[in-house]
Amino acid sequence: xxxxxxxxxxxxxIASDRVVLFMKxxxxxxxxxxxATVVQIxxxxxxxxxxxxxxxxxxxxxGIKAYSxxxxxxxxxxxxxxxxxxxxxxxxYGSGELYEKLxxxxxALVVPVLHVSDAAAKFLGDAAARAGQQLHMRIDNAxxxxxxxxxxxxxxxxxxxxxxTFHFDRASAARADGLxxxxxxxxxxxxxxxxxxxxxPAVHAMDAPSLKALMDSGRAxxxxxxxxxxxxxxxxxxxxxxxxxxxxxxxxxLPKDALIVLHCHHGGRSxxxxxxxxxxxxxxxxxxxxxxxxxxxxxxxxxxxx
Amino acid sequence: xxxxxxxxxxxxxxxxxxxxxxxxPDAQVQVKAGGAAHxxxxxxxxxxxxxxxxxxxxxxxxxxxxxMAGGAPPVHAIDRLVTKAP
Numbered sequence: 001x002x003x004x005x006x007x008x009x010x011x012x013x014i015a016s017d018r019v020v021l022f023m024k025x026x027x028x029x030x031x032x033x034x035x036a037t038v039v040q041i042x043x044x045x046x047x048x049x050x051x052x053x054x055x056x057x058x059x060x061x062x063g064i065k066a067y068s069x070x071x072x073x074x075x076x077x078x079x080x081x082x083x084x085x086x087x088x089x090x091x092x093y094g095s096g097e098l099y100e101k102l103x104x105x106x107x108a109l110v111v112p113v114l115h116v117s118d119a120a121a122k123f124l125g126d127a128a129a130r131a132g133q134q135l136h137m138r139i140d141n142a143x144x145x146x147x148x149x150x151x152x153x154x155x156x157x158x159x160x161x162x163x164x165t166f167h168f169d170r171a172s173a174a175r176a177d178g179l180x181x182x183x184x185x186x187x188x189x190x191x192x193x194x195x196x197x198x199x200x201p202a203v204h205a206m207d208a209p210s211l212k213a214l215m216d217s218g219r220a221x222x223x224x225x226x227x228x229x230x231x232x233x234x235x236x237x238x239x240x241x242x243x244x245x246x247x248x249x250x251x252x253x254l255p256k257d258a259l260i261v262l263h264c265h266h267g268g269r270s271x272x273x274x275x276x277x278x279x280x281x282x283x284x285x286x287x288x289x290x291x292x293x294x295x296x297x298x299x300x301x302x303x304x305x306x
Numbered sequence: 307x308x309x310x311x312x313x314x315x316x317x318x319x320x321x322x323x324x325x326x327x328x329x330x331p332d333a334q335v336q337v338k339a340g341g342a343a344h345x346x347x348x349x350x351x352x353x354x355x356x357x358x359x360x361x362x363x364x365x366x367x368x369x370x371x372x373x374m375a376g377g378a379p380p381v382h383a384i385d386r387l388v389t390k391a392p
Contacts, residue, residue: 069368
């Protein structure tokens with residue numbers, strides 16, 4: 001069931017990169033929950049890795065199972081060696097073993113200090129007791145936080161607060177120190193409200209006169225235009241650089257405290273781009289309110305409106 | 307030893323056991339059927355000594371690969387696999 005041609009093809013795929021993941025879908029669009037979990041964990045630990053979409057090639061999809069003697073997808077290879085599937089990757093991530101395997105820097109071992117309000121403690125404690133399960137919290141590298149119930153996994157770190165025990169994987173624990181958890185009324189009913197002092201601050205709004213003042217101040221800043229080249233040909237702010245793919249790649253490597261301002265036509269597209277930078281850990285990200293349209297109305301009327 | 311068969315095609319548990327014993331002759335195999343074509347396995351074998359959990363699982367999965375291959379294989383999923391040396 002594994003012919004020589006497929007075997008050679010898999011050999012060369014595995015040799016093509018240090019970290020190779022056979023999965024359903026690709027890194028930005030995983031087509032199954034198990035593949036998505038592994039992509040997310042790898043993304044936290046290594047900046048670059050290769051994915052092979054088994055859905056695109058039935059020969060590879062069947063072949064990799066025979067090749068690895070492993071019946072399920074995803075399958076992770078590191079340095080040419082089979083590591084395992086989703087369960088094993090999750091377990092190794094939880095225990096910290098995966099950091100060593102990938103040569104990634106292990107987060108410090110932190111038992112986080114948590115501040116849990118009485119209302120939140122009652123809500124979470126009742127839910128855990130009803131299910132007969134343990135409380136866990138997971139904080140991903142974009143500081144998206146999820147509370148869930150389940151059995152304790154190997155390598156998890158336990159933190160006590162308000163009479164409850166919360167379990168964290170190692171990376172989440174390091175991101176959780178100082179976490180505040182409350183249970184509040186929202187327009188959609190009651191929900192947990194979580195405040196994390198370690199999360200990068202929200203994107204700041206910058207109005208056009210403030211951008212002008214920043215330009216005149218002599219302070220260092222990076223102004224990026226996220227519009228299309230056609231729009232830029234129609235009207236542009238000369239100090240702004242078009243955020244094309246090479247510029248984006250360079251911008252993502254700037255120091256995390258760099259002052260970054262993004263603009264588009266009216267402020268919508270640049271708000272999304274600003275959120276992207278914030279999620280990468282940039283702490284000083286600004287969105288030009290009203291975009292180039294506000295700039296031409298409030299600062300420089302020589303810039304045409306369109 | 308075949309513990310129980312619920313909703314599984316006749317004889318599949320025996321085929322799993324035979325395939326594993328064919329590849330790992332001294333293996334003690336317990337097969338427990340779950341839902342349709344879902345199974346749980348426990349395998350104890352001297353051959354596992356000194357091997358990592360992944361390598362132990364690879365030996366078992368390699369042995370039953372043919373039962374899991376194709377469009378509608380007799381074995382769709384192994385929900386739980388426990389391996390150990392005696």
